[in-house]
Amino acid sequence: MLYQRTIDREYTTDVLVVGSGSAGATAAITAAQGGCRVLLVERYGFMGGTSTQVLDTFYGFYTPGQVAHKVVGGVPDQVVERLMTRGRALMRPNTYGAGQGITYDPQTLKIVWEELAVAAGVRLLYHTTVIDTIMHDTQVLGVVAINKSGIVRINARIIIDASGDADVAVRAGAPYEGGDDGSALQSLTTTFQMINVDDAQARRVNKTQLHALMADAIARGYDLPRKEGSVHITPFDGVMVTNMTRVAHVNALDIEALTAAEIEGRRQAERYAQFLIDYVPGYQRAVLNQLSHQIGVRETRRIIGAYQLTRDDVINARDAADSIARCGAPIEDHHGGSDTTWHYLADGATYAIPFRCLIPQEITGVLVIGRCLSASHDAHASVRSMGQCMAMGQAAGVAATMAHDQHVAPHQVDVLAVQKAITRLGGIV
Ligand SMILES: Cc1cc2nc3c(=O)[nH]c(=O)nc-3n(C[C@H](O)[C@H](O)[C@H](O)COP(=O)(O)OP(=O)(O)OC[C@H]3O[C@@H](n4cnc5c(N)ncnc54)[C@H](O)[C@@H]3O)c2cc1C
Structure with missing residues (x-):
């Protein structure tokens, strides 16, 4: 009524x-x-x-x-x-x-x-x-x-x-x-895009090498909660996209929890981007360009x-x-x-x-x-x-x-x- x-x-x-x-x-x-x-x-x-x-x-x-x-x-x-x-x-x-x-x-x-x-x-x-x-x-x-x-x-x-x-x-x-x-629910991920990547160099880094570099960075104090994850090619030169961040144990239907997850996802994205720039061949001149429209809810x-x-x-x-x-x-x-x-x-x-x-x-x-x-x-x-x-x-x-x-x-x-x-x-x- x-x-x-x-x-x-x-x-x-x-x-x-x-x-x-x-x-x-x-x-x-x-x-x-x-x-x-x-x-x-x-x-x-x-x-x-x-x-x-x-x-x-x-x-x-x-x-x-x-x-x-x-x-x-x-x-x-x-x-x-x-x-x-x-x-x-x-x-x-x-x-x-x-x-x-x-x-x-x-x-x-x-x-x-x-x-x-x-x-x-x-x-x-x-x-x-x-x-x-x-x-x-x-x-x-x-x-x-x-x-x-x-x-x-x-x-x-x-x-x-x-x-x-x-x-x-x-x-x-x-x-x-x-x-x-x-x-139990799957974790959430904020994806992000890197531009100005040297494709030729970045493409030569395989999954095992990427994860080894990540482990090294974590050992040196980088705050990266997920010890694997991926970075991949796109239809555009010099542009790579990641699936790396992880915000776990979130009920995305609880709006306060989801709000906190959005903030945490973007915070992590900046840190993973810095890891790529500091550690991974091809990313030395790269910049974090785009964050996902919202955190990805699986x-x-x-x-x-x-x-x-x-x-x-x-x-x-x-x-x-x-x-x-x-x-x-x-x-x-x-x-x-x-x-x-x-x-x-x-x-x-x-x-x-x-x-x-x-x-x-x-x-x-x-x-x-x-x-x-x-x-x-x-x-x-x-x-x-x-x-x-x-x-x-x-x-x-x-x-x-x-x-x-x-x-x-x-x-x-x-x-x-x-x-x-x-x-x-x-x-x-
Ligand atoms: C981080 C992440 C990485 C993933 N990686 C991959 C991958 O690489 N490849 C792959 O194939 N799959 C991947 N998946 C899984 C896949 O993307 C999703 O399972 C799939 O896209 C879900 O599609 P959907 O149409 O069911 O829901 P959604 O894509 O979530 O669409 C639901 C739509 O409903 C709208 N909506 C919600 N509630 C309301 C409402 N009350 N009123 C009006 N509109 C509403 C939303 O805005 C949205 O547009 C990934 C998922 C995540 C989160």
């Missing part, structure tokens, strides 16, 4: 996507390309989420190991193609364990996401944060959001929660784990869905009859210690991401995708790469389109038909 009295603007749409990260952006584009009216709500003023706020390399498109098998395709390929056509992406060799990556310019990616969304007919609402849900019993009928225009009500038949934190599903009453329940809430992906499923490369995407990425756990643990699947193996992992319990009308899908902590540490988030987004976009066309709830769609439609788009199930 409070909201009914104070609503400043109201929207009605077939499909509402909350959050425009790799998962939400791909879901919105896919559903709009499928013919639905789609509204995409994003709290920042650009698309991409972590893909443009923090990072510059898509992992998960290929399996790691001897031969890189492609396991993600379809709408995600449209994103990569547009980056490649502009000369703003490159295939990066497997130097740090996660398989072959696709390194891109995040500023160009912001434009590419928008270009695809606008061309598909997605209606975008930036600077808008979803704060509540509108319910009828267990059915989610819409959301309440806030922005500079005031309180906004959005009515939707189908909602795709791609907020990364399961904001919609949890507000509606879906069970979850992680985030604020006290369980893990908060994960819903407990109709099925929870497990460590066993990952390590044993388990298949599923309702597979909507595949993953061959290792379990990569950025735990609170000074290193990162890696557990690999057999060379070239992949496991299924079941459709049931996108279906929250106890509520209807919502699919949950991206890093807040239903997965255990360990399985999540494998399945969270941007390639898989895009593949989940594609699957949710397809399922939402079918649910809309057939006037059924998204969890009621025929999974076989969803799989066929994903395959027709070029996706891999």
